[in-house]
Amino acid sequence: MSHxxxxxxxxxxxxxxxxxxxxTIVGTPIIAxxxxxxxxxxxxxxxxxxxxxxxxxxxxxxxxxxxxxxxxFDKTDERYPFAGTAIxxxxxxPMGFVSVNNGNxxxxxxxxxxxxxxxxxxxPEIANMIYSLFKKKDGEKT
Numbered sequence: 001m002s003h004x005x006x007x008x009x010x011x012x013x014x015x016x017x018x019x020x021x022x023x024t025i026v027g028t029p030i031i032a033x034x035x036x037x038x039x040x041x042x043x044x045x046x047x048x049x050x051x052x053x054x055x056x057x058x059x060x061x062x063x064x065x066x067x068x069x070x071x072x073f074d075k076t077d078e079r080y081p082f083a084g085t086a087i088x089x090x091x092x093x094p095m096g097f098v099s100v101n102n103g104n105x106x107x108x109x110x111x112x113x114x115x116x117x118x119x120x121x122x123x124p125e126i127a128n129m130i131y132s133l134f135k136k137k138d139g140e141k142t
Contacts, residue, residue, distance in 0.1 A: 036101050036102075046089070051086075053084070106124075
């Protein structure tokens with residue numbers, strides 16, 4: 001026979017499994033046009049706490065008085081009632097999108113913290129523009 005706290009934790013974890021799955025983190029693809037696909041990406045934070053205890057309906061002094069008097073100690077008096085609970089909290093934060101457009105893959109953040117973040121995100125695009133300026137055109141020398 002399992003302890004009641006094990007039952008509480010097991011049932012709570014089963015419920016959490018049904019809530020959090022891979023579709024929560026990487027969402028359903030959004031198809032826009034023939035060759036454009038967006039995948040939403042989120043961050044999931046989860047907190048879980050469980051606890052409980054057994055509480056006697058008689059104090060220790062009452063139990064000792066019963067034993068000293070020689071009265072029969074009922075088995076139900078030895079089992080303590082159990083009280084317990086489990087609490088879970090979840091936070092879902094959108095982080096950005098993975099964009100696939102004509103074979104080009106980009107990560108589009110949902111929010112920028114500063115101008116520097118925005119500039120760093122543009123580096124690959126700027127590098128491609130510079131590369132295309134210096135690329136050979138039909139036999140021309142660079």
